[in-house]
Amino acid sequence: MLSQQDMLEAERHGKQVRSIYVYEAPVRLWHWVNALAIVVLAVTGYFIGKPLPTVPGEAAENFVLGYIRFAHFAAAYIFAVGLLGRVYWAIVGNHHAKQIFKLPITNPQWWSEVFFELRWYLFLEKTPKKYVGHNPMAQLMMFFFFTILAVGIEHHDLLDTSL
DSSP: OOOHHHHHHHHHTTOOOOOOOOSOHHHHHHHHHHHHHHHHHHHHHHHHHSOOOOOSSOGGGOOHHHHHHHHHHHHHHHHHHHHHHHHHHHHHSOHHHHTTTOOOTTOHHHHHHHHHHHHHHTTOSSSOOOOSSOOHHHHHHHHHHHHHHHHHHHHHHHHTTTO
């Protein structure tokens, strides 16, 4: 949505501005919870892979790596449950909530838009196109990200049984 100041500036230049509510509150909440979970997963994953130096004293009093692993797995579960919630919201939410799970792959116009965005990201196009919601390239990349993520969560549990 445009800020009030942006709208006034556009109207002063004779442009008609209409504000569109694109992303509903559950999608916004999911986004920020995911952002936090990803940061926790990255930081704790680093410390699991390269543990801190050992701390002197009784092992029962120093459970640092255990707490790090707990935070890592808790963030992973929050991330996984959030993904399930996001799939649910894609079913019951508005058109924009469905965009990253329902791709119009049989539509040649959509593919031309995907390739236009690719050219834009490679600096081969001079002006961008305007979209409400995600552009077609973003839809495609997020679809692949969440598909790979869902498979990765399943394999993470299978591979990391020794942790």
